[in-house]
Amino acid sequence: MSGASFILAINLFLSGLLAGAFMMIAVYDVRRVSARWLVFTNLLCMAYLIVEFSIPAFADARPPVVAAFALFLASTIAYNVGLARKYEVALRWTPLVVFFFAAGVAVYFAQDLPRHSLARMMAYQLPYAIMQLAGAGIVWSSRQRPELLDRMLMATLVGSGAQFAAKPFMAHALGGWGPAPQQYLQTSYAMASQSLGTVFAMAVAVLTLVVLVRDVMRDATARSESDALSGLLNRGGFQRHAELALRDAARHGVPVSLVIADLDHFKAVNDSFGHAAGDHVIETFAGFLRDAAAPSHVAGRMGGEEFAILLPGTNLAAARLFAEGARSAFSSLPIEGLPALHRCTASFGVAEQQAQEGLGDLMQRADAALYNAKKGGRDQVRTSAPCFEVRPSSWAIASGRG
Structure with a gap:
């Protein structure tokens, strides 16, 4: 051969x-x-x-x-x-x-x-x-x-x-x-x-x-x-992509903010209209987040009716405006499976990353702000004070939301 x-x-x-x-x-x-x-x-x-x-x-x-x-x-x-x-x-x-x-x-x-x-x-x-x-x-x-x-x-x-x-x-x-x-x-x-x-x-x-x-x-x-129902990242996927986004933001020296949202009275929707209607609420809110998010944003469903979106290149004031816009727009959306005049709302907590702060601490502060929004009556946005600030702001005291 x-x-x-x-x-x-x-x-x-x-x-x-x-x-x-x-x-x-x-x-x-x-x-x-x-x-x-x-x-x-x-x-x-x-x-x-x-x-x-x-x-x-x-x-x-x-x-x-x-x-x-x-x-x-x-x-x-x-x-x-x-x-x-x-x-x-x-x-x-x-x-x-x-x-x-x-x-x-x-x-x-x-x-x-x-x-x-x-x-x-x-x-x-x-x-x-x-x-x-x-x-x-x-x-x-x-x-x-x-x-x-x-x-x-x-x-x-x-x-x-x-x-x-x-x-x-x-x-x-x-x-x-x-x-x-x-x-x-x-x-x-x-x-x-x-x-x-x-x-x-x-x-x-x-x-x-x-x-x-x-x-x-x-x-x-x-x-x-991926979360099958919402089409967003699940908790594990969100944490992995958010960590990567935080590292990238640190390299470029840009601010990063986190918005955590929770659907209001979600259990009542399931109890009154059925789980299929509850699924439509989650799908509608997730679709709204996908449409509102920029390519650099990281959005995920953290479980149940809680969602999170990381906003690289966004400071606290801009993140609050994003959350307020999302809150107002979602509350006006009709949702399949619910009565025509029934509207759903969501509460939002917002925090901006501080120097040397990791994802876990950032999520904890945004979650605390969300808790304040829930406690304050729902369908509202609350922001977290920087981690080195322990007293509520004068705006919060004057409005009774601190």
């Missing part, structure tokens, strides 16, 4: 492993259509490698050569479809189908050209290069902001496209790709071409696999941190 044949055998084994890995992702999360396309990609690669192995056994090499070309080109197209599904980029099928058949016809008739002509080699390699560069374009066109792994994948696809485009010149430099297709695997060019192709193919496949695993893990984390 020649060195090139040995590399083909390794590629066949690796393609099988990759097909199995993508299959596991597809089975774990049936919503990931991209994983199913990537399984198909690797199955097509395996078929291509088997045909490539069989070429020396044919007296007329034209049919297996064209079949091998078509299978590998189909695998690159299937890969791009999988990428498009993953990165939510629309693909037009008609140009892809036309390109596939046009390239196949060109390779079929290119067999009549001299074996070492540049045009014949270009006809074989350029379609692969175009598909790899198209894959990089799909990643670039993503609606999602590309992260490091996505940029690495895009760069590797560009490199892979470049090596396909360079292979005709590499073949000339290494003495050609054999006097006939049956002798291709014995040439120095075959060894170099298969080795280089394997490096790029494995790099692309592994990066794609890592990107999909990253997405699966993120989705699993998001589901574990």
